[in-house]
Amino acid sequence: MTKRLDQFAVGIDIGGTGIKFGLVNHRGDISHKNVALKTTDYEKVEDFVDALHDALKPAIDSVGFQKIRGIGVGAPNGNFYTGTIEYAPNLPWTGVLPLAKLMSDRFNLPCSLTNDANAAAVGEMMYGAARGMRDFIMITLGTGVGSGIVSNGQVIYGHDGFAGELGHTIIRPGGRKHRSTGSHGSLEAYASATGIMLTAQEMLEQTDKPSLLRNFKSEEIDSRIVYECAIQGDEIAQEVYRFTGQILGEALANFIMFSSPEAIILFGGVIKAGKLIINPTREHMEKNLLPIFQNKVKLIFSELKEADAAILGASALVWEMRDQ
């Protein structure tokens, strides 16, 4: 792999509505960053690819087509092996979409695709907190809980490309029902922003203890409000984070006994709570580990800016391509 900084990877993040892209060099500097196009504006995925080509062309032309090494795409339900997006509930196009092939044909560049959490892990390995690591787990704590697992320096995709759905592992059998999957007691049901909101609502109902949270209507309370009350010393709000950290810590202990990573890297909106979330997480993670694993796994925050991480992660797929 050459490390020339005048080589670029196109990083594209496909979200439920908006598309972000940028050109990225080996060091992770982003240029020509743009938030353009809405997936909902295009009836057919082919039209979307055409529009994306038009939107990216000025950026590609300005650095020179020959300096672009390829395109990386992070997308919901993206399958690395097949280059397809499969039955993504948040996209307007249904079924199995051969996006990598459509992109590659339209742009005349190699294109690699994976889901957002795996892209985040590759981004962290290339530009962030996991540089130089060959074994780590990335956990994204946002509206949902995603994960990307790296072992022996490779993302674990599994036999079908769908490995790393740690948010859906069951941590509390028979516990809280997940609103969309219907499962009971999954990590995502507790450790996502939605989970934090639900925990706060439950705790407020279970006690008459005074709380700043009672100044809000139940349906108004979100993880941001819980955080703001917690830093003002509100006991219930702090207990919400302590409980969330306990569940997350127990889950992380199980993950560590699976792949024995050097580090677990946390990313996403929920980690804005800082010590409020990481201290109880670390405590319960260590407590649930076999001695052989204790006090040696780093629990750290992502080093990538949240606004840039999706583009960086997608672009990093390009440097991982075999022929680079």
Add this chain to the structure above:
Amino acid sequence: MTKRLDQFAVGIDIGGTGIKFGLVNHRGDISHKNVALKTTDYEKVEDFVDALHDALKPAIDSVGFQKIRGIGVGAPNGNFYTGTIEYAPNLPWTGVLPLAKLMSDRFNLPCSLTNDANAAAVGEMMYGAARGMRDFIMITLGTGVGSGIVSNGQVIYGHDGFAGELGHTIIRPGGRKHRSTGSHGSLEAYASATGIMLTAQEMLEQTDKPSLLRNFKSEEIDSRIVYECAIQGDEIAQEVYRFTGQILGEALANFIMFSSPEAIILFGGVIKAGKLIINPTREHMEKNLLPIFQNKVKLIFSELKEADAAILGASALVWEMRDQ
């Protein structure tokens, strides 16, 4: 890798007391199989290695030293990366033992070492049910519960060589206490032969229902007796297996959402119960999977004879060596 069947790997299984070894060709045929030496007869590990050399020499000489490609060792707490056995509670020698180096120096052959469950996984990939698979999980259900995980065709050892302790993941937080680790609700506390015995004892205490198991003293009941009562139609004994399968199935679902394997291969004494254990396991495994993983992971039994598996697994490490 040459596939010449006149090449041999030495496979050595180091157990708590006995040592088994044999010479194995690429097809998994074992010759010169021997159960010799007791670890407890040797005060120093160096003396043990000398004695092992003397015991193996006739076998090696009879096929010719130049046809031996190397030595593979499966040992409790064996670390693949360092070639050391680290603080194995069941061996007479304490601390960190540089066994691979001692063996390699004494035999003048390359030596590779790992723990028993990882060796079993490599053996299954080389000679057994996982031939041709690049992503699978091996679960050994014996006195304890061990595991070996293969992703992208490689055993997952983790950053320190200790990955794959799935028996110690917590499946029932706050559940049954593990007799040696002290953890609560681990897979091993339920799905091992010991766990089956404890489940039977608990169920007999919780009800007055008649049961063939009541013909035995509580401390006499082991997994073999539970099995024999179950096949005679005893309801409590059958319920013990159903419950064990439920716990195991829930655990397997979590593991699948981690590494998305093509198959899960079960091995060890507990699987002698056949359908009694595999049917409830499969049911609860499928029930706890996201739809994207359902009905596509094979749940199968090992194809290696239990008596030979440890030697085969250890020998398979040799064919995995980089220079072969």
